[in-house]
Amino acid sequence: MERVNLKVGKLAAVVPQSLLFCYDIISRDTPLAGSRLHIEEIPVTARCNDCGHDWTVEGPVFRCPGCDSGSIQLTSGQELEITSIEIED
Numbered sequence: 870m871e872r873v874n875l876k877v878g879k880l881a882a883v884v885p886q887s888l889l890f891c892y893d894i895i896s897r898d899t900p901l902a903g904s905r906l907h908i909e910e911i912p913v914t915a916r917c918n919d920c921g922h923d924w925t926v927e928g929p930v931f932r933c934p935g936c937d938s939g940s941i942q943l944t945s946g947q948e949l950e951i952t953s954i955e956i957e958d
């Protein structure tokens with residue numbers, strides 16, 4: 870059975886359960902009909918622009934836990950991409 874591996878960041882505004890539910894319907898008349906969708910959820914991580922600290926963001930706090938700076942950038946969590954497609958022959 871074919872398997873499609875998908876990476877979904879927790880900030881990607883996609884609910885994995887809904888995606889799994891829709892997948893069967895939207896893949897029905899395509900070459901991927903009957904394949905399975907495997908979703909890997911990517912946590913939200915950020916990096917501080919001031920002290921370089923990296924951490925996993927839990928909850929709606931967007932300040933550096935190291936130096937309390939508000940100057941941060943998200944380094945993951947917004948992914949929505951197919952990482953691989955496995956085909957059995």
Ligand SMILES: [Zn+2]
Pocket residue numbers: 917918919920921922933934935936937938
């Ligand atoms: Zn910092």
